[in-house]
Every structure is written in C-alpha cells, then in structure tokens.
Amino acid sequence: MSRAAHLKYDDFVTSGVMLIIPSNISSAMLEHVKADFPFECCGLLAGKGDAVSHIYRMSNTDKSKVTYLMDPAEQMRVFKEMRSLELELKAIYHSHPNHPAWPSRTDIELAYYPEAVYIIISINDSRETEVGSFRIINKEITVEDIDLQ
Ligand SMILES: [Zn+2]
Numbered sequence: 419m420s421r422a423a424h425l426k427y428d429d430f431v432t433s434g435v436m437l438i439i440p441s442n443i444s445s446a447m448l449e450h451v452k453a454d455f456p457f458e459c460c461g462l463l464a465g466k467g468d469a470v471s472h473i474y475r476m477s478n479t480d481k482s483k484v485t486y487l488m489d490p491a492e493q494m495r496v497f498k499e500m501r502s503l504e505l506e507l508k509a510i511y512h513s514h515p516n517h518p519a520w521p522s523r524t525d526i527e528l529a530y531y532p533e534a535v536y537i538i539i540s541i542n543d544s545r546e547t548e549v550g551s552f553r554i555i556n557k558e559i560t561v562e563d564i565d566l567q
Pocket residue numbers: 512513514521522525538
C-alpha cells in the first residue's frame with residue numbers, strides 16, 4: 419500500500435466523474451438510516467456508468483450500534499440480480515448512529531471493494547443526518563464527492 423500506488427489508482431478512477439444519486443434513491447437511503455436507528459443499517463447502490471438506478475436495503479446481521487455485517491446469502495442474491503440486470507456495484511452505504519460520517523477503523527479494514535464509493539450517513543438522536551462519501555483503497559481514505567440529488 420505505497421503512497422505511489424494509491425495516487426496512481428486515484429488518478430485513474432476519479433477523473434472528474436461524479437456518481438449521481440437521484441432523489442428517489444437518496445431519500446430511500448435516508449429513510450433506511452432513520453428506520454434502523456439506533457442501529458447501523460447497510461445497503462448497496464447499483465447502476466451503470468456514473469448513474470445509480472437501484473438501491474438494495476441489506477440486513478445488518480450484527481444488529482449493532484457500532485458495526486454492520488451484510489448477510490452473505492443475501493449479498494449473493496443481490497449480486498446475482500445485479501449481474502442479470504447488467505448493473506455495476508456503485509456504492510456501499512451504512513449509517514453511523516451518533517458517530518461522525520467518517521470511516522471507522524473497521525470500515526477501513528473491511529473495505530474490499532475499490533470499485534465502490536463508501537457512503538457513510540451520520541445520524542443523531544434528533545434524526546439529523548450528514549452524508550460522507552469516500553474511496554477506501556489499500557486502507558487509504560480519499561474523500562470523493564457524490565451528486566446527491
Ligand atoms: Zn462505519
């Protein structure tokens with residue numbers, strides 16, 4: 419995980435293209451975050467090119483306030499459906515109840531998808547939300563802007 423390797427990937431991937439998340443998807447994502455509060459929720463966004471078209475609410479098998487773990491069988495089913503619809507995995511989202519919208523040590527350790535944007539939604543007791551979006555590659559975090567419509 420040298421700095422040089424990271425920068426090389428970054429130059430290749432970002433190239434000024436921003437992921438577009440339409441309003442129906444972003445409101446579904448925020449609804450999920452609020453519905454599962456005070457537990458962490460998790461889900462996947464899929465689409466083509468720079469546009470997200472599908473949201474998959476996933477079960478957090480940890481049922482925890484500080485971690486999430488997707489159900490592997492459910493994840494397999496969703497990946498299979500994405501393949502059959504010719505969709506690409508665009509983003510992985512999860513919530514941080516009463517924690518900042520910034521990747522935790524566990525989030526960095528378990529970031530297995532360099533092709534995906536990691537979206538973290540912070541939510542507090544007043545149900546106020548804040549969205550952070552990142553690439554996490556070789557344990558290095560880069561802030562990546564998304565177009566949340
Ligand atoms: Zn997290």
